[in-house]
Amino acid sequence: MTQKVIIFDFDGTIADTVDALVSIANRLALEFGYVQITQQELALLRNLTSREIIKYSGISVFKIPFLVKKVKAELKNKIHEFKPIPGIQEALIELKSQGYKLGIITSNSKDNVHEFLKCNNLANLFDFIYSGVTIFGKRTIINNVLRQKQLKPNEVIYVGDETRDIEASKKANIQVIAVTWGFNSSEVLAKQKPDFLIHHPSELLTVLNNK
The missing domain is CATH 3.40.50.1000 (HAD superfamily/HAD-like)
Structure with a gap:
């Protein structure tokens, strides 16, 4: 060893935050200019690499740090609920x-x-x-x-x-x-x-x- x-x-x-992250991402879709994720699409996205997911979503790479910041802020309100x-x-x-x-x-x-x-x-x-x-x-x-x-x-x-x-x-x-x-x-x-x-x-x- x-x-x-x-x-x-x-x-x-x-x-165990994946479902919450998807929910938050969907709420922020309009603001950041990408499409919401349906359950069918989620199954597809799970089979893509991180680079492929960003390409698929259509989000500008320059917006991603701002999106991450907003997601973290939303997670803060729910963090005590996660297991x-x-x-x-x-x-x-x-x-x-x-x-x-x-x-x-x-x-x-x-x-x-x-x-x-x-x-x-x-x-x-x-x-x-x-x-x-x-x-x-x-x-x-x-x-x-x-x-x-x-x-x-x-x-x-x-x-x-x-x-x-x-x-x-x-x-x-x-x-x-x-x-x-x-x-x-x-x-x-x-x-x-x-x-x-x-x-x-x-x-x-x-x-x-x-x-």
């Missing part, structure tokens, strides 16, 4: 007890993440939380974390639910576990060739303990 630090994505990976993905709390507690350092990288706000963790008794499990507005640039934040924490790429593994998580991890030369309980489908995640593809949080323990 080389990896001692596990970095998690937040929305869809730890917090962890079933099984993730138990997995996080076990990983922490085994000596792993746990962190979060998210495009959500630090305040939202802290509030969620506090409401769900998870706050004591994480050593760091990094927040930033990233469209395709999670690699930049990952590299910043590695530098600031003085970590080598082979000491870190990333856990996320979107194709951009896989892409960023590969560019940062760290291993990645893709999870199928978040936004992107198992099929499109598999096409991006993550190091591991898992379907339930309990499998995190199996993967990490067998490395």
Whole structure:
């Protein structure tokens, strides 16, 4: 076992927020100039990469940071309602007890993440939380974390639910576990060739303990 630090994505990976994010995105569609997502389209979008989703939506890339800011503000009002993905709390507690350092990288706000963790008794499990507005640039934040924490790429593994998580991890030369309980489908995640593809949080323990 080389990896001692596990970095998690937040929305869809730890917090069960995907449905809420879709609902908020639909409410903001007119303001930001893209079409609302029907349930049929949502199934389609789950099978697209992050780049393909932005192209499909028709939203201007320049508007995305402003959209993200507004989404974070709306999430703040509902953050106390959200629950962890079933099984993730138990997995996080076990990983922490085994000596792993746990962190979060998210495009959500630090305040939202802290509030969620506090409401769900998870706050004591994480050593760091990094927040930033990233469209395709999670690699930049990952590299910043590695530098600031003085970590080598082979000491870190990333856990996320979107194709951009896989892409960023590969560019940062760290291993990645893709999870199928978040936004992107198992099929499109598999096409991006993550190091591991898992379907339930309990499998995190199996993967990490067998490395």
